[in-house]
Amino acid sequence: MRTRRWAIAGLALALLVGIAAAFGARQSDRGGSAGTAVVGRAAPDFSAPLARQAGGTFSLAAERGHAVLLSFLNTQAEASAAGDPSRSQIVFLKSMNTQNHPHGLRTVIVDAPAAAGVAAPSHDALINFAFDWGLDPSIAVVGDAGGAIERTYGITKVPTTLVLDRRGVVRHRWNGFALAAQLDFAIRPLVGRGLAGS
């Protein structure tokens, strides 16, 4: 009996530690009880510490009035000849931000370790990620160590990318790699740019 209690206690301890780790995240959910962010509905708000040396907090609610390009990535994705879609997605996100930030677009990268099946990076590692990719300071990078944002948005694979309109409504969602042309099509109308070129 005593040994059985040991086993139960051990299992309980492991579960408690795991639960504590899972809920120890600094992110806070505000809404999104549906569990996913679907096209046509308001994107669940969240706030999280910015991965910047200067600190600060990102709040999705504070971006109302701007179109938002929101991408869940594996920031630790290793380069491989097969091509990691997270790394390629970063290239397209940078391009979209370069073209559309002057027109009001806000770009947010959320590290998504749960969907990627990896351990969450440290806050310093996320800061380094921005340096390693030469991200423009206008691109916000946040972590999601406890997976709270991922769960709220129903993220099951990386990359997953959403485009929100100025009211915070999800207009497009790609569960997987999104091509530059697809992103461009979604973003342009929301930032007041036509489909025609120069």
Next chain:
Amino acid sequence: MVLRKPRALAALTVLAGLLLLLPVGSALAVGTSYYVNCAAATNGNGTSASPWNNLTTVNSQTFAPGDSLLFNRGTTCTGSFVFSSSGTSTNRITIDAYGTGALPAIDGTGQNRAVKLLDTSYVTMQNMEVKNSKVWGILVTTDHDAPAVGITLENLVVHHVTGGDYTAMSAKWTGLVVFAPGMIVEPDMTKGSGTYDRKSYFSNVLVDNVQAYDTTLWAGIFVWGVQIDQDFQWAKDCVNQAIQSRGITIQNSTVHNTYGDGIAQFCSQNGTLQNDVVYQSGMQPSPETIGTPVGLWWWSSENMLGQLNESYDNHSPGVDGGGYDIDYGSTNSTMEYNYGHENSTYCTSVFGYSGATTTSIVRYNVCAGDGTVHTYDKNGTITTMPGDSEIYVCTWGGGKLVNTWIYNNTFYINSTGQSAGLINFCNSGQGGDSESGGIFKNNLVTSAIPNVLGDVGTLNHRTRDYNLYYYTGGTFTDPNPEAHGIYNQNPLVNGFGYDTTGRPTTQWTLQSGSPAINHGTNACTGLSGCTVGTRDFFGNAIPLGGTFDIGADEAQ
């Protein structure tokens, strides 16, 4: 002590619970980490508590498989970093950064090269800045008889390589990031010192997220695939598949402001150039010295793929200055899903010289507004720039083009150069030039100039059909009308033109009711070994609605 079974079970349960908390993918450390902090006041022993503080010390070390050599973020080491150790396929050596903040830098001021990776295999170099050297930013080379295998360059910024000279043996294999086996040309850069028995090449190389810019030497990211020696036989050796470099991927990288090429692979096989951006290559002022720069291309290579790239605003002090190029001596090449615009000359070329260029596929690309420069200074004489069209198909010196398949591209022509138009065919008329098995189908062509097709004097042996031609200024008359071609109908696209910067693009997608919808054909019909792929430029599956559309967009 021997645990009784229940207690052992309890202990294992706890252990299992704790293991669950370990990072997924973590592994027991292998090898030793060595630290470099060039801002440290004193030179240490390479530990984290007492790092080395200069490159001379670092260069004298030998590293073992599994080791890491870590440079402190936010600091700069001056001089030249030379690394010659190798890992194994299971225990790579990693050259990386530690700490938090800006990339650690190697400043090669006054040095021929800031970084030299010599005779290395299974090495990853990542998260560093390399700058200010004279001839090479990063030179990866060999001086041994074996292949160099498994080299990865990742998350690097390489810039400002200026002040060196071109010489006879160092002309094109200079610049920001250069792979060149057997190139031991220092210190005088004219004569090698190695054993050149042609057994050295590169295999399984990955370049990912490298930002390379600003050089007055030749290239941005450049692979010379065969061993270079002093006998000038490189042109012949280049197509010898037994000694070519292989499995080289350059992706997610950006190159700009080079005097010569942007991204190029020579004498290689099974290479991939994808998701890259190149602009303002070929910026050497006139007159040209060593000539022929292109944004993104390969030469004398086999089984090559270029896809999802953007190449724009590229130039040349002489000929070329295009966006993409499948150059002579190449076999089984595919250029697809690329965006080219506003290049001095062509968007894409296919060349044949002194032999065959075989099975070149150009499909689902968007090309717009190329041919922006019409003359160049050739040794003091202003000369017409050839190829200022969207497509430049050229043979000379007995060159043969076999199976050049150009289909489902979208072209926008507004160049006003002498050879401007959709295609500049360049059959030199020299003996032995020929083309066979070519097709030009399902292409959507919109032109702001009346000479829509360009040089049609030499049609060669290429089947041209199922294309749509639209001249925005009036009526276009095809001297050799296509049986299924569509003429003088507005293609009803979502905007003509292009953006001056940035990846594609919303233009050139088809509106409902476009005559291009469902009026194409299976371009591969009747062509042995030809498959049309699975999607269009915009990511749509092909075909939709049962029939292929014309152009790079499959609308429905």
